[in-house]
Amino acid sequence: MEGDFIKINEWLKPLSWLYGCIIGFRNFLFDVGVLKSRAFDIPVISVGNITVGGTGKTPHVEYLIRLLKDRFNVAVLSRGYKRRTKGYIVADANTIMTDIGDEPFQMKQKFPKVTVAVDAKRVHGIETLMDSDKKIDVILLDDAFQHRYVKPGINILLVDYHRLIIYDKLLPAGRLREPLSGKNRADIVIITKCPDALRPMEFRVVTKAMDLFPYQDLFFTKLAYDDLKHLYNGSTRELNSIGSDEHVLLLTGIASPRQLREDLKPYVKNLTPLRFPDHHEFNDDDVQLINETFANMPSPKIVITTEKDAVRINDTKGLSKEIKDNIYSLPVKIKFLLEQEEVFNEKIISYVRKNSRNSILAKTKDDDKSKDSHNSGNGSRTISF
Known part of the structure; x- marks a missing residue:
């Protein structure tokens, strides 16, 4: 059986090469600006992967919800995979699972006060969320690492410990949706579904093998159950x-x-x-x-x-x-290994706090007050943090 699998993969290599050329050319068009990536005046955190199959996106998005919901007004935007509807839909108490998909429905059930919306066109979905609710502080994009029309403030790439992308191949011979170089767009890389008994040597081996840039942070998480x-x-x-x-x-x-x-x-x-x-x-x-x-x-x-x-x-x-x-x-949650949780949390909270619309508005008002005070000649100053 293993020999047959290897032979099948060998036959599929030409198709993988062709697929890689197509995806590579698409990424090139984004990199040189022919295709445009849109940035927004609101914190946007994307969580996704470059492989086919589960890497634990939903538990990680839910971790971010728990981390942020008591400090900020959080919205989650998903494409709503396999839903029976089209266009933009924001979930409410009467929304059924087939309207928005199983994962968004699960999140809305668990976090009823959090805004959960679906839209295959993420740019349109973000614009609609921002226009419809001025109180939203941060938008979490579920499964959007490859949706390059949006330029998130933080791009989180999830990698399954049991299927490390560095040892994988492009579709259809392997499970990669795009060339391995796609990982370079990530600000944060998380190795997910790690076993409990991961030894220090294994951490070092994976860290070296991932070959990340200095601007990229690497974290390790495991699944935990209620x-x-x-x-x-x-x-x-x-x-x-x-x-x-x-x-x-x-x-x-x-x-x-x-x-x-x-x-x-x-x-x-x-x-x-x-x-x-x-x-x-x-x-x-x-x-x-x-x-x-x-x-x-x-x-x-x-x-x-x-x-x-x-x-x-x-x-x-x-x-x-x-x-x-x-x-x-x-019920499943995620836990950080190597005592990395505090570092990760601070990175996320600091980004949202500094870039939320309310923070930007407050800073603008403080700057205006400072200018007015300076122009009035009374010597007073306003200092904002």
Whole structure:
């Protein structure tokens, strides 16, 4: 099988070369200014990747929301992947998942006071957000690293520890959406989904291999989990409450569930994975497979799924009563390694504080007062920080 895979990759190399030429020419047009990147008079932080598949974008965007929401008015803008609508939509209490997509819907549910909007045209989406709500201090762009029509103030590139971009190839032979040189646009690079037992030597090896410029900051994060939450009645239970005789059906529709499976091993002795493609919409055949798989498992048993899958499962009909009585989502967060959290937080907060519209307006007013005081000849001065 491995030999066949290598042969397939060899056959795909010419297509990867052609794809790389096309993407490289597009990036060149942006670099020389033929295609324009738009900057905005508001802090814009982009979170994304240059690979196909999950690198943990949603948990990292949610980390930024938690970090900023009590200090600033935060808005999140996503394209709303696989939604059934078009154009600009801002979510409210009555918005359904299919209107904005599973990830924006998940974020709106978890952070109801945060503005969540979708628009495939990010420039238009930012303009609309700024015009419709003058109180917004910062906009978080979800999955926009390659959307070069927007020039963010901070560009965050996520790289999966298990699929380092430095060892990958361009589509279709590999998973890279653009040449490796695309990483040079990042202000911050985060190696995500790191294992707990990462040794100091491994940090140094990855740091050297990434070959970043001095202006780029490198961070490492891992996945961390909250208590299991029942999909239908809201009850919770701790991960360590799963008994050694308990069987778990791990139901996922995410791009890369590998680290999740590894993280569950200390808690789950009997794990049956059932994997579907990323953002998968469960049809009748899928539901039948899920029901049959769970029915054939020994008792006691439960189903564990991800938060992103949970918002789609809630809209899925036909699940057995046994599954509905025993299905839990596993909330995920990220944690920084190497005691890097404080450095990262300060970098983000400082950028937003210095560049928010309210800060700029206040500074302008202070400058005007200073000029007026100077012109009046009374010797007084206004100092702003």
